[in-house]
Amino acid sequence: MLSNPPSSLSFLEGSLLIVFQGKLTLLRDTKTDGSFLVHHFLSFYLKAGCKVCFVALLQSFSHYNIIAQKLGVSLTAAKERGQLVFLEGLKSCFDVFFGEEQHVGQTNPLQFVSKDGSNLKTMYEFVRTSLMASGSDSWKCPVLLVDDLSVLLSLGVRPVDVLDFIHYCRVAVCSQLKGNIVVLVHSNDDSEDEENELVVNSLCHQSNLILWAEGLATGFCKDVHGQVKLAKAFSLLPMLP
Amino acid sequence: MAALATGGATPSDGATSFQRKVPASSRLAAIAGTRPSVRHGQLLLSSGLPSLDCVLGGGLAVGTLLLIEEDKYGIYSNLLFKYFLAEGIVCGHNLFVASAKEDPADILKELPAPLFDDVHKNQVDEKETAIKSKQESQESMKIAWRYQNLPKMEVSPAASARFGHYYDVSKTVSPELLKSIKWHRFFLPEEMSLHPEIKTCNMTCGYTRLLQSIQRIIYQEGFDGSYPQNKAIMERVTNLSDTVVGLESFIGSERETNPLYKDYQGLIHVHQIPRLNSLICDVSGTKDLAFRLKRKQFTIETCAGSSQCDTFI
Incomplete structure (x- = not known):
């Protein structure tokens, strides 16, 4: 039941921290909006003391911040502590199109939208450098969160490049740093x-766990917004109630 | 309690401690034609159609994107577009009109004329008295008692309401009102230059001339910029928009002759409502919404036909 997402997903929380290291979690939504899962994971990982890199392509910082506050986390404070690295896609796109020239050596992670031949490599570099432990901070496992991957396709990136990007991130975050990746995508059965x-x-x-939020097949209902399916949750089996 | 109530009602008594510290006009309300949302605090803007605002949770939040899926011949969706522009004019906002098909100046000329409160009130009064007399005559018939409590999407305008206005589609906006506002235009055919620098390196001169000649004819004769909707593109645009509303007109469909729908011109589907600053969105309880184009007004109503359907099935 989606009516109260944070608490209803709590059965996953313990297991996600213990078992889940170096794993890719896919959040998938069909005929409903799965962004509540993103908000849940964002506040969950921040509360757990993980270092989070959040690639937010869909909404503004204030939107995420207000919801995070409702879930008990302040993104502003997390940013100041150095726990959260927030990439605001809407702002970065604006900077690429209308902003002033970047300083040398500081490329915009979304430089690829300018169609000047650059690709997702800059974004990957951004993710890697922001999650690299700088020695001084003592955060737990690093986490990469993307909301949402479908936006990259809308920005004109080829699907192969999107998959390459995720693969590179898996190598860097999951394999080398023993961290987690959480990615949201939209899908539709009758999609063209x-x-x-x-x-x-x-x-x-590729993913180790799929959380699939679906709208009800029978249509709109006042109390229940949809259902969540868990797939490929083999690694969680011993932890589930 | 009684003392408090009277104290509140007549502020001249002065003794009450329940006084508003902040002046009623807050900083946000200073912008004409807007009001802050009760739910998420964002500033709302009227879509120009109060019944649509009601369906969308009070109005359009400033900084969001509303996508309207056209009906089959684009008749009614065009009307929504015009309502939005007209609302901007009445509120004194600056307009930016971009078009690929019709000249923006012509679009502005055909906007519906605003109905101001005094005019509309008379009409509402007339309507109400008409309805009342009808009700009296039908008082003995209580068959449709179930529908008496159906929520009406259309709220009749209060005299003081400054958010959302009503328009008369049978009249066009007065040129004086148009002159009073500032607007900017973008017209696609104007922006494409007539003599583009075609790279002639790989093409023979004759071929270039042929292309230019075809282009000239297209310019002189005009062209239809519409093309069939691509479903894949529609899905992506829907995902990228905040609010998505689709219109389905009955023209050419079998529902046109269906007696259930005889009062309506089509159905309106609210596909998406933005989740602003919260996990869930404002979903209106009713999903059966239909639109009706009367002689002067376009309104969105709860479809009585479908609730009758429910009862009989």
């Missing part, structure tokens, strides 16, 4: 968006 379906299908095969 072949590029998006390609990305979703490939990610389903």
Whole structure:
């Protein structure tokens, strides 16, 4: 039941921290909005003391911050502590198109939207450097959170490049740093968006856990917003109640 | 309690401690035609159609994107577009009109004329008395008692309401009002230059001339910029928009002759409502919404037809 997401997902929380290291979690939504899962994971990892890199392509910082406050976390404070690295996609895109020239050696992670031949490599570099332990901070495992991956396709990135980006991130975050990746994608059974379906299908095969939020097949209901399916949760089995 | 009530009602007594410290006009309300949302605190803007505002949770939040899926021939969706522009004019906002098909100046000329409170009130009064007399005559018939409590999407305008206005689609906006506002235009055919620098390196001269000649004819004769909707693109645009509303007109569909829908011109589907500053969105309880184009007004109502359907099935 989605009516109260934070507490209802709590059965996952313990297991996610203990068992889950070096894993890719896919959040998938169909006929509903799965962003509540993103908000949940963001506040959950921040509360757990993980170092989080949040690639927020969909909404503004204030939106995420207000919701996080409702869930008991302050993003502003987390940013100041150095626990959270927040990439605000809407702002970065604006800077690429209309902003002043960047300083040398400081490339905008979203430079690829300018179609000047640059690709997702700058974004990957951004993720890697922001999650690298600088020695002084004592955060737990690093986490990469993306909301949402489908936006990259809308920005004109080829599906192959999106998959490459995730693969590179898995190597850097999951394998080297023993951290986690959480990614949101949209999907639809009768979708004609072949590029998006390609990305979703490939990610389903690569991920270690899939949380699939679906709207009710019977249509709108006042009390229940939808259902969540858990797939490929083999590693969680011993921890589940 | 009684003393408090009278104290509140007549402030001249002065003794009450329940006084508003902040003046009623806050900083946000200073912008004409807007009001802060009760739910998420964002500033709301009227879509120009109060019944649509009601469906969308009070109005459009400033800084969000509303996507309107066209009906089959684009008749009614165009009307929504015009309502929004007209609302901007009445509130004294600056307009930016971009178009690929019709000249922006022509679009502005055809906007509906605003109905100001005094005019509209008379009409409402007339309507109400008409309804009353009708009700009296039908008082003995209580068959439709179930529908008496149906929420009406259309709220009749209070004299003091400054948020959302009503328009008369049978009249166009007066040129004086148009002159009073500042607007900017973008018209696609104007922006494309007539003599583009075609790289001639790989093309023979004759071929370039042919292309230019075809282009010239297209310019002179005009062209239809519409193309069939691509479903994949629609999905992506929907995901990127905040509010998505679709119109489905009955023209050409079998519902046109269905007696259940005889009062309406089509259905309106609210596909998406933004989640602003919260986990959930304002979902209106009713999903059966239909629109009706009367002689002067376009309104959105709860579809009585479908609730009748429920009862009989």
